[in-house]
Amino acid sequence: MNERENIFKRIREALKAPAHSLAGGLPTVAEQRGVMPAVSSEHEAQMALFHANSAELRAHIVLVADMRDLETKMAALRDEEGWKKVAAHVGDLSITTAQSLGLPVLITHPGFDKEELATCDAGITECDALVAQTGSVLVTSRSAGGRALSCLPPHHVIIARREQLVADLPTAFEQLVQKYGGNYPSMISFITGPSRTGDIERILVLGAHGPKHLTIFMV
Amino acid sequence: MTSPASQFTTDAGRVAPDLRHRGIIQAAMGKYETVRDQRKKWFQDWEGARNLAARTKFEAVNHLDRYLEEFVSKLEARGTKVHWASTSAQAREIIFSILREKDAKVVVKSKAMTSEEIHLNAAMAEAGYEVVESDLGEFIVQLREEAPYHLVFPAMHLTRGDIKETFEDKLHITSSDNPEDLTMVARRVLREKYLQADVGITGANFAVAETGMISITENEGNARLTAALPKTMITLVGIEKVLPRITDLALFLPMLAVMGTGQALTCYNTMYGGPRQADEADGPEEFHVVLLDNHRTSLLADAEQRDALGCIRCGACLNVCPIFKNIGGHTYSTTYGGPIGSVITPHLRGLTQWKHLSDASSLCGACTETCPVKIDLHHHLLQNRRNGAKLKPSLFQKTAFKLFAPVANVRVLWSLTTQLSRIGMKVRGLVNGSIIDPAHAWTKTRELPPIAPQSFREWWKERQ
Numbered sequence: 039m040n041e042r043e044n045i046f047k048r049i050r051e052a053l054k055a056p057a058h059s060l061a062g063g064l065p066t067v068a069e070q071r072g073v074m075p076a077v078s079s080e081h082e083a084q085m086a087l088f089h090a091n092s093a094e095l096r097a098h099i100v101l102v103a104d105m106r107d108l109e110t111k112m113a114a115l116r117d118e119e120g121w122k123k124v125a126a127h128v129g130d131l132s133i134t135t136a137q138s139l140g141l142p143v144l145i146t147h148p149g150f151d152k153e154e155l156a157t158c159d160a161g162i163t164e165c166d167a168l169v170a171q172t173g174s175v176l177v178t179s180r181s182a183g184g185r186a187l188s189c190l191p192p193h194h195v196i197i198a199r200r201e202q203l204v205a206d207l208p209t210a211f212e213q214l215v216q217k218y219g220g221n222y223p224s225m226i227s228f229i230t231g232p233s234r235t236g237d238i239e240r241i242l243v244l245g246a247h248g249p250k251h252l253t254i255f256m257v
Numbered sequence: 258m259t260s261p262a263s264q265f266t267t268d269a270g271r272v273a274p275d276l277r278h279r280g281i282i283q284a285a286m287g288k289y290e291t292v293r294d295q296r297k298k299w300f301q302d303w304e305g306a307r308n309l310a311a312r313t314k315f316e317a318v319n320h321l322d323r324y325l326e327e328f329v330s331k332l333e334a335r336g337t338k339v340h341w342a343s344t345s346a347q348a349r350e351i352i353f354s355i356l357r358e359k360d361a362k363v364v365v366k367s368k369a370m371t372s373e374e375i376h377l378n379a380a381m382a383e384a385g386y387e388v389v390e391s392d393l394g395e396f397i398v399q400l401r402e403e404a405p406y407h408l409v410f411p412a413m414h415l416t417r418g419d420i421k422e423t424f425e426d427k428l429h430i431t432s433s434d435n436p437e438d439l440t441m442v443a444r445r446v447l448r449e450k451y452l453q454a455d456v457g458i459t460g461a462n463f464a465v466a467e468t469g470m471i472s473i474t475e476n477e478g479n480a481r482l483t484a485a486l487p488k489t490m491i492t493l494v495g496i497e498k499v500l501p502r503i504t505d506l507a508l509f510l511p512m513l514a515v516m517g518t519g520q521a522l523t524c525y526n527t528m529y530g531g532p533r534q535a536d537e538a539d540g541p542e543e544f545h546v547v548l549l550d551n552h553r554t555s556l557l558a559d560a561e562q563r564d565a566l567g568c569i570r571c572g573a574c575l576n577v578c579p580i581f582k583n584i585g586g587h588t589y590s591t592t593y594g595g596p597i598g599s600v601i602t603p604h605l606r607g608l609t610q611w612k613h614l615s616d617a618s619s620l621c622g623a624c625t626e627t628c629p630v631k632i633d634l635h636h637h638l639l640q641n642r643r644n645g646a647k648l649k650p651s652l653f654q655k656t657a658f659k660l661f662a663p664v665a666n667v668r669v670l671w672s673l674t675t676q677l678s679r680i681g682m683k684v685r686g687l688v689n690g691s692i693i694d695p696a697h698a699w700t701k702t703r704e705l706p707p708i709a710p711q712s713f714r715e716w717w718k719e720r721q
């Protein structure tokens with residue numbers, strides 16, 4: 039009993055009957071861009087669009103000048119929300135910033151206890167890209183310290199560099215292909231705003247299962 | 258046991274005049290329609306996007322063997338275990354054997370219509386596993402022991418009051434009826450489960466052939482946790498879900514969001530290409546993908562309706578369907594409701610028992626017009642009617658058409674009949690709507706349109 043063979047046999051048999059044809063073949067990226075929401079090619083305009091989309095999504099953007107400014111503003115967030123413990127991963131920006139807070143830091147590499155992560159007030163990660171078109175943050179298990187760090191703690195804090203902003207989804211995907219080639223991380227996620235649900239009377243509630251708050255620091 | 262057809266008629270008759278139900282559905286749909294339309298305008302060319310999406314799916318479905326092979330070999334290369342199931346029973350057995358091997362006790366699930374299709378929850382509960390649905394809407398309907406009402410909005414038919422009561426009855430947790438408080442109750446309860454769960458089960462929205470990844474679209478983060486915390490992850494996915502290239506997602510993800518919920522992009526769109534890799538901090542030790550046929554290949558063999566396999570389960574056709582909005586999601590008693598469900602259920606479960614679904618349509622074509630991948634839904638409903646009639650013509654219809662044919666073909670007979678009908682209608686008018694009205698089945702709930710006082714032929718003669 040080899041179901042794989044059986045299924046393929048049925049598929050090949052079924053496809054012998056030709057369907058009404060639909061000309062065109064697979065669309066090109068240029069064709070995709072031609073129909074999708076327009077995004078300006080200017081960096082400033084893209085930045086403005088990213089801001090506007092984030093505001094609508096209720097994600098917070100904090101612009102910071104340099105690492106010192108980042109640490110000051112992160113400390114302000116710590117105080118405002120009364121963080122007692124944070125989690126981060128090994129990354130140029132994330133680890134130093136997390137350690138500058140003067141709080142216990144759970145580091146997800148090379149492995150960690152999920153119960154402990156559940157007690158952290160914030161998960162601090164880096165990202166692969168920011169997408170102006172949709173206000174999304176692109177993370178992977180490699181750039182953001184695994185799968186749970188950006189999802190389990192109630193506040194997801196992202197530290198990004200301004201030049202990580204890309205215009206649109208097609209660009210973000212192209213970048214992924216270029217960056218990782220054949221060797222993709224096991225998880226790739228476009229995060230678009232804090233976790234939400236509309237399952238009760240279609241009324242928006244934030245923080246359904248994932249983070250209630252999403253803050254993006256832009257260096 | 259009643260037949261699906263008579264159950265359908267009874268339930269439709271009960272739900273359609275239910276004003277409370279209608280109010281709830283209209284309110285929910287109203288909110289959806291406004292945002293959906295705004296988002297469609299956000300695209301430079303929505304119609305163009307539909308064409309591209311249809312082209313992509315056409316290519317994928319018509320070369321399913323090739324893309325499926327690519328998908329599977331890429332997945333396996335990264336350490337994923339792939340399983341094949343021709344039937345629901347096989348799919349359940351595969352999942353059970355994994356659960357046994359892992360000695361699992363608690364299983365957490367994120368929304369998967371395929372698991373509804375194979376009746377997984379009931380089977381797992383019977384086998385003694387604790388199974389928890391983690392999508393809020395699914396969690397609520399699971400507590401109520403109901404089927405999901407809608408492909409995308411499982412608890413659409415419930416008010417906050419209903420949900421508050423459900424939580425009190427089933428969880429013994431009192432909360433206000435504020436949606437935020439109710440959501441937080443679910444969050445707390447489910448957090449516990451996530452940390453306990455041995456196995457996580459998910460569905461998938463897309464299967465990317467080029468890179469060997471599944472893609473899951475969700476708002477809550479429940480699927481992400483399901484794929485992050487338990488040691489074993491199982492994804493149950495229909496074989497038709499393949500997309501050729503990862504870049505195809507750039508178009509499909511926003512289109513699914515726009516049509517599904519009226520968002521620009523759903524909160525989390527996540528691709529998984531394997532279990533935890535050597536250099537990664539977490540993730541399941543084992544990743545199993547179960548590929549499900551369950552009669553999809555019979556739909557594939559029907560070249561006329563093959564495009565229905567391109568469905569991305571956005572639910573948009575349900576939302577515009579006048580029948581769905583009146584009779585509600587549960588009346589269908591199928592895994593997939595609304596127009597797409599009426600098209601594919603006869604293929605998945607047998608035409609004889611399910612052909613009545615193709616009559617549950619006004620053939621207005623709103624579904625076809627809205628479908629993001631341009632499935633010719635209302636024509637498929639007509640084709641199912643035709644196929645159903647061929648299979649077992651009803652005696653009444655056969656006789657009626659036998660009588661009708663000569664009358665319609667012979668001009669004298671036709672004009673005689675029209676004239677007699679005009680007189681007949683006048684007489685019938687006296688008993689309109691009452692029990693002895695020969696058209697009672699129609700007139701008890703609506704007006705019978707009058708026969709035109711003059712036929713075209715008569716009118717033409719007069720003008721000459």
Ligand code: SF4
Pocket residue numbers: 516567568569570571572573574575597624627628629630631632634
């Ligand atoms: S048939 Fe089309 S509109 Fe209906 S759920 Fe599928 S993709 Fe959406």
